[in-house]
Amino acid sequence: MDLNIRGKVAVVTASSRGLGKATAEALAAEGVNLAICSRDEAAINRTAGAIKEKYQVEVLAEVCDVKDRSGIENFKDKVIRHFSTCHILFANAGGPAPGKVEQFSEEDFREALDLNLFSAINLVTAFLPFMKQQKWGRILASTSISVKQPIPTLALSNVSRAGVVAFIKSLSREIASLNVTANTLAPGFIMTERVENLLENQAENQGITYDEALANIIDTIPAKRIAAPEDFGALCAFLASEWASYITGETILIDGGMYRGLM
Numbered sequence: 001m002d003l004n005i006r007g008k009v010a011v012v013t014a015s016s017r018g019l020g021k022a023t024a025e026a027l028a029a030e031g032v033n034l035a036i037c038s039r040d041e042a043a044i045n046r047t048a049g050a051i052k053e054k055y056q057v058e059v060l061a062e063v064c065d066v067k068d069r070s071g072i073e074n075f076k077d078k079v080i081r082h083f084s085t086c087h088i089l090f091a092n093a094g095g096p097a098p099g100k101v102e103q104f105s106e107e108d109f110r111e112a113l114d115l116n117l118f119s120a121i122n123l124v125t126a127f128l129p130f131m132k133q134q135k136w137g138r139i140l141a142s143t144s145i146s147v148k149q150p151i152p153t154l155a156l157s158n159v160s161r162a163g164v165v166a167f168i169k170s171l172s173r174e175i176a177s178l179n180v181t182a183n184t185l186a187p188g189f190i191m192t193e194r195v196e197n198l199l200e201n202q203a204e205n206q207g208i209t210y211d212e213a214l215a216n217i218i219d220t221i222p223a224k225r226i227a228a229p230e231d232f233g234a235l236c237a238f239l240a241s242e243w244a245s246y247i248t249g250e251t252i253l254i255d256g257g258m259y260r261g262l263m
């Protein structure tokens with residue numbers, strides 16, 4: 001199926017690897033030009049080079065820490081100077097450190113909010129005006145299955161992501177009539193460096209091997225596997241497509257059936 005977004009411009013943040021990179025690749029495969037960023041210059045340039053070579057699209061790669069509002073402003077200026085507009089935004093960031101509620105200070109919670117909530121707010125603030133003006137836009141924000149079912153060992157993530165859902169849901173109603181959709185993605189377990197690190201952490205805390213920690217997680221997933229980043233990228237590309245124009249204000253799980261609730 002042609003997703004009908006060839007030639008559009010997508011901003012995909014935190015995209016040198018993992019879910020951001022997979023989303024950038026899935027969009028590039030549809031002929032979408034990209035502005036990508038992460039904190040490590042060599043890593044983001046490597047990713048940009050690989051995508052350009054494979055998909056023959058334009059890729060602007062910048063260093064940007066999405067925790068930093070002025071960094072986002074600076075990134076936006078470069079994107080607009082280069083592409084003049086933005087049609088698709090995937091507001092993505094790294095994940096906060098694992099741990100339980102009582103392990104963390106107020107400062108830790110504030111940092112997690114900067115990383116996962118305020119980055120999304122600041123990215124939307126930067127790029128939404130262009131979508132409104134052209135009456136076409138797709139906003140996607142990364143969260144986690146934890147917005148439906150908090151994960152006991154990820155207190156910072158549980159707290160910081162709930163606000164993203166409230167932000168995107170509130171926003172979606174304000175902009176729907178302008179043909180701009182806004183949705184949140186809620187992945188369960190998708191095999192990236194982040195998940196590898198979390199498994200290493202669980203193995204260490206529980207005195208088990210990495211493979212045992214992996215088997216324990218897979219046991220909780222009805223699909224009996226951890227997804228590949230490409231599974232996530234394909235979902236994002238569809239939600240960014242012309243065909244997803246009537247899907248907005250949703251939190252979409254991609255979890256192999258792991259969430260146990262009804263709604």
Ligand SMILES: NC(=O)c1ccc[n+]([C@@H]2O[C@H](COP(=O)([O-])OP(=O)(O)OC[C@H]3O[C@@H](n4cnc5c(N)ncnc54)[C@H](OP(=O)(O)O)[C@@H]3O)[C@@H](O)[C@H]2O)c1
Pocket residue numbers: 013014015016017018019020037038039040041043044064065066067092093094095096115142143144145157186187188189190191192193194195
């Ligand atoms: N994978 C999963 O199963 C899963 C499940 C639920 C939620 N999530 C969440 O989804 C998001 C992406 O996860 P992932 O698995 O792709 O993580 P990952 O494999 O650790 O990749 C993180 C990416 O974000 C970049 N990054 C980290 N902090 C950044 C910052 N402050 N500013 C800009 N870029 C930053 C990293 O590059 P640099 O190091 O170069 O900055 C890297 O490209 C995270 O918030 C994660 O917690 C993932």
